Amino acid sequence: MSPRFLVTASIPEPGMALLYDAGDVTLLPEVPDADALRALCASGDYDVLVARLSDTIDASLLGSAKLRGVSNYAVGFNNIDVPAATARGIVVGNTPGVLTDATADIAMLLILGTARRVIEADSLVRSGGFSGWNPQLLMGSDVSGQVLGLAGFGRIARATARRAAAFGMDVVFSPRPPAERIVSEEELGDLAGKVRQLPWEQVVAQADFLSIHVPLNEDTLHLVDASVLAAMKPGAFLINTARGPVVDEAALVTALREGVIAGAGLDVYENEPELAAGLAELPNTVLLPHIGSATVPVRNKMAVLAAANAIAMAKGELPPHPVNP
Numbered sequence: 001m002s003p004r005f006l007v008t009a010s011i012p013e014p015g016m017a018l019l020y021d022a023g024d025v026t027l028l029p030e031v032p033d034a035d036a037l038r039a040l041c042a043s044g045d046y047d048v049l050v051a052r053l054s055d056t057i058d059a060s061l062l063g064s065a066k067l068r069g070v071s072n073y074a075v076g077f078n079n080i081d082v083p084a085a086t087a088r089g090i091v092v093g094n095t096p097g098v099l100t101d102a103t104a105d106i107a108m109l110l111i112l113g114t115a116r117r118v119i120e121a122d123s124l125v126r127s128g129g130f131s132g133w134n135p136q137l138l139m140g141s142d143v144s145g146q147v148l149g150l151a152g153f154g155r156i157a158r159a160t161a162r163r164a165a166a167f168g169m170d171v172v173f174s175p176r177p178p179a180e181r182i183v184s185e186e187e188l189g190d191l192a193g194k195v196r197q198l199p200w201e202q203v204v205a206q207a208d209f210l211s212i213h214v215p216l217n218e219d220t221l222h223l224v225d226a227s228v229l230a231a232m233k234p235g236a237f238l239i240n241t242a243r244g245p246v247v248d249e250a251a252l253v254t255a256l257r258e259g260v261i262a263g264a265g266l267d268v269y270e271n272e273p274e275l276a277a278g279l280a281e282l283p284n285t286v287l288l289p290h291i292g293s294a295t296v297p298v299r300n301k302m303a304v305l306a307a308a309n310a311i312a313m314a315k316g317e318l319p320p321h322p323v324n325p
């Protein structure tokens with residue numbers, strides 16, 4: 001029997017083409033609710049589910065699923081209960097590597113955009129409020145000479161560090177907050193001498209820009225809470241391109257409103273696509289709709305990886321990028 005793929009939402013054409021070539025594809029016409037998706041996965045009609053990071057693949061779905069694999073169209077896989085999948089013998093795959101630079105670009109864009117008040121500036125021009133050069137118009141913060149604190153030191157954090165160093169920033173990092181882990185000189189690779197490891201509390205206290213690059217798990221849920229925000233410099237900015245729930249968004253809104261920190265640049269939110277009450281009204285924010293990996297070449301590469309994972313899983317082979325080998 002040819003492989004049967006269930007796809008919750010169309011992925012870019014290069015990935016869809018590989019799936020159509022490899023077997024039978026069922027592309028859902030609209031996003032299914034949890035009950036509908038569970039029933040489809042339990043039907044025995046599909047070998048592999050190709051999921052988006054906004055599909056919740058929890059223990060209740062996996063417990064009744066008759067699938068060989070779940071291929072996530074994302075590098076993050078916090079939407080999937082991986083231990084529950086493993087217990088059921090279901091392989092999970094993701095799309096690492098290809099979105100590193102694009103996501104680091106967005107982190108850098110948010111650093112620059114918050115520092116230089118780009119949204120306020122753009123709004124002023126569009127609303128007809130620009131009345132000519134003014135010595136004190138929209139003065140922002142410097143980036144060069146400032147401290148970038150990285151929470152995490154994986155691929156995207158390192159790529160952000162390279163960009164920040166090129167902008168003259170002093171880069172410090174904590175590799176696995178809130179826990180400690182020493183990164184050796186050898187592991188630093190090309191970043192040796194350009195970045196400094198510090199305990200998490202010192203990264204928080206020293207950062208002019210604190211950028212989040214940790215996966216979402218039970219250790220990092222609300223890693224940045226009211227107490228961490230209070231420990232940041234009053235002139236500091238919070239940048240998040242990782243996962244929304246790493247930041248307590250209600251606490252962030254309060255901190256931004258009360259001037260505890262200067263601003264925030266966010267690509268991800270605690271309850272996407274909802275925003276915490278009041279966040280959208282704050283002028284000292286740059287708010288993007290989770291577009292870290294959203295370039296045409298990157299999304300095409302992610303689609304090819306997701307399809308390659310799905311095709312291998314359907315054949316009972318180890319996929320190129322398994323999460324639970």
Ligand code: DGY
Pocket residue numbers: 053073074075076077099242290291292293294
């Ligand atoms: C991922 O792949 O995990 C990203 O968040 C999508 O851009």
